[in-house]
Amino acid sequence: MKAIIHEGKLGVAGLSYRDFEEVQPQAGEVKVKLKIAGLNHRDLFVLNRHQPSDPPLIIGSDGAGIIEAVGKGVANVNVGDEVLINPGIGWKEKTDAPPQGFEILGHPFHGTFAEYVVIPSENVVPKPEYLTWEEAGVLSLAALTAYRALFTRGRIQSEMKVLIPGIGSGVATFLLQFAKAVGATVYVTSRSPEKCQMALELGADKAINSNEDWSKALGREKMDLVIECVGAATFNKSLDQLRPGGTIVTFGASAGDEVQLNLRTFFYGQLxxxxxxxxxxxxxxxxLEFIKVHKIKPVVDQIYPLDQFDKAFERIETASQLGKIGFSIM
Amino acid sequence: MKAIIHEGKLGVAGLSYRDFEEVQPQAGEVKVKLKIAGLNHRDLFVLNRHQPSDPPLIIGSDGAGIIEAVGKGVANVNVGDEVLINPGIGWKEKTDAPPQGFEILGHPFHGTFAEYVVIPSENVVPKPEYLTWEEAGVLSLAALTAYRALFTRGRIQSEMKVLIPGIGSGVATFLLQFAKAVGATVYVTSRSPEKCQMALELGADKAINSNEDWSKALGREKMDLVIECVGAATFNKSLDQLRPGGTIVTFGASAGDEVQLNLRTFFYGQLxxxxxxxxxxxxxxxxLEFIKVHKIKPVVDQIYPLDQFDKAFERIETASQLGKIGFSIM
Structure with a gap:
């Protein structure tokens, strides 16, 4: 089968589109013929974590497709079923941290940027009918990350004021859609007028240019909740917008991960x-239940053929996308 | 009446023991004849917050004594009752942050380092009989701070492993006593062998010299909960000891309040x-219910006569105390 392989060199330089050996499902596993795979920031990180001395790896975490074969003892799906892939391997219950051994598809296990992927059968679920293949294929990792950050961790409620700095990424876009579906008041920031515009179209109550004075732009409204994935560039500005007793959830640091924190301000604010x-x-x-009830669809930025992976990686590296980037697999 | 007054200069230099006008309780207030007042780190901070241009102020947050007079409409206590003072003014329910207008006795309101204090009647409660006057007078602020940090915020459970860096202060000592009463496994750190020894006597499972390698000293046991009041000097060492999904509660920064935080380590650890x-x-x-059930008594370091305030302040400034410092008021 054809796949995007990482081998021999760190970074994008180690990528190629080439033939790779197919495997068959063992007991408890299924083989999925992929129709769409989704690109994530995580795929970029993997290119620097997967070492030149490691065996060749099929990267990619997200995907949707059709069950091609099932291993012994698989009862939840049948050949021909249309499925979506949950890329988290080995984390079942909603605990405060994943158990030892938890991994994400695409490193160290072979991932979804390929014609087929073999995974545990518990990692596939029926594709929601209202989603296109493109929407289904780019959904999982970003929507799951957004869900845990906003609901399990942030405990969002309808009466809350929520700030999402750095709108535009897949996760941030889901955060906005989920928070609006709950009924919260949602503010977003971006350096890009296009991303601000998209956010307003998706229902944001206000979209702020990141370079503005946030306090002024927010009319001195203080936030119950900030969901922060930018990191160093915005972290302290985000903290400043919290009301006393407010919460900031951090799940990303694309603009730097080392921040300065004033503990006294933090504990006096009961943050x-x-x-x-x-x-x-x-x-x-x-x-999945939540998005089905609210008929939430991922914002799809662009879908590339698998062999044009270099264009897709350039787009995500330069943060040019509005929503999710995907690959179509023929 | 005699009182410790802060006026005219910042810091300890602005303190004097002198006569000050007595006031009578208004509607809803009580006048307490103090027997013991308790010294806190907060009293040190107040000396730099209360400005030379401000009117003279009686400092002090903690105290216990006897009801001397009651204002109109006071129903919860009578003249002659032995009472303990809750120094928090205007924060009733257990909310995620105090309401606007919340203040602590001793700044901006006159405090307890005096023969008498006039306060809202809701701020006095019956003195638990098993406590001496000395124990009752030094209890409130530290025990309340420890209670909220450990129970409301830290949600301590009996099966938890808890680390308390910088044992020795009043709050840290209560944290240790409360956590042991719950049944948790408790580790403490201190630079002082005497403080480590005291902690072991109070039930600490292990007391570590702060300069040791904490991971080694803890036998690579990871903590469910760290309650941190030291600040910059220990903050990142404390973070390193947390298990994935663990919690650090911060309520003090006596050794510096600016810390460096790595967001990526933090969010990968689901901290x-x-x-x-x-x-x-x-x-x-x-x-109060909790300490009565468990018969917890404050560790009393030293009790000074009110006019020897300079010795008491020197002792707390140099962190020489083991437990709480108090004043006896004749």
Whole structure:
């Protein structure tokens, strides 16, 4: 089969589109013929974590497709079923942290940027009918990350004021859609007028240019909740917008991960800083229920053929996308 | 009446022991004849917050004594009752942050380092009989701060492993006593062998010299909860000891309040950082119930006559105390 392989060199330089050996499902596993795979920031990180001395790896965490074969003892799906993939391997219940051994598809296990992927059968769920293949294929990792950050960690409520700095990424876009579906008042920031515009179209109550004075732009409204994935560039500005007793959930640091924190301001404000990454299978199911009820669809930026991976990676590296980038697999 | 007054100069230089006008209780207030007042780190901060241009101020937050007079409409106490003072003014329910207007006795309102104090009647509760006057007079602020940090914020459970860096202060000593009463496993750190020894006598499972390698000293046991009041000197060492999904509660920064935080380590670890200060009247009542059930007594370091305030302030400034410092008021 054809796949995007990382081998021999760190970074994008180690990528190629080439033939790779197909495998068959073992007991408890299924083989999925992929129709769409989704690109994530995580795929960029993997290119620097997967070492030149490691065996060749099929990268990619997200995907949707059709069950091609099932291993012994698989009861939840049948050949021909249309499925969505939960890329989290080994985290079942909604616990405060994943258990030892938790991994995400695409490193160290082979991932979804390929014609086929073999995974545990518990990692596939029926594709929601209202989603196109493109929407289904780019959904999982970002929507699950957003769900855990906003619901399990941030405990969002309808009466809350929520700030999402750095709108535009897949996760941030889901955060906005989920928070509006709950009924919260949602503010977003971006350096890009296009991303601000998109956010307003998705229902944001206000979209602020990141370079503005946030306090002024927010009319001195203080936030119950900030969901922060930018990192160093915005972290302290985000903290400043919290009301006393407010919560900031951090799940990303694309603009730097080392921040300065004033503990005294923090504890006098009775503030909360909560770290979040990914989510469990339980949260994945809750997330799917939630998006089905609210008919939430991912914002799809662009879909590339698998062999044009270099264009897709350039787009995500330069943060040019509005929503999710995907690959179509023929 | 005699009182310790702060006026005219910042810091300890602005303190004197002198006559000050007595006032009578208004509607809803009580006048307490103090027997013991308790010294807190907060009293040190107040000396730099209360400006030379401000009117003279009686400092002091903690105290216990006998009801001398009651204003109109006071129904919860009578003249002659032995009472303890909750120094938090205007924070009733256990909310995530105090309401606007919340203040602590001793700044901006006149405090307890005096023969008499006039306060809202809701701020006095019956003195628990098993406590001496000395123990009752030094209890409130530290025990309330410890209670909120450990229970409301840290949600301590009996099966938890808890680390308390910088044992020796009043709050830290209560944290240790409360956590042991719950049944938790408790580790403490201090630079002082005497403080480590005291902690072991109070039931600490292990007392570590702060300069040791904490990971080694803890036998690589990871903590569910760290309650941190030291600040910059220990903050990152404390973070390193948390298990994935663990919680650090911060309520003090005696050794510096600016810290460097790595967001990526924080969110991959699904960690929680929760700020805490003081507590509400609801928590004050819960705390009193808790200490009565477990017969917890404050560790009393030294009791000075009120006119020897300079010795008491020197002792707390140099962190020489083991437990609480108090004043006896004749």
């Amino acid at each position: 909360n800083l909560l770290g979040s990454t990914m989510g469990s299978a339980e949260e994945y199911k809750e997330m | 929680n950082l929760l700020g805490s200060t003081m507590g509400s009247a609801e928590e004050y009542k819960e705390m």
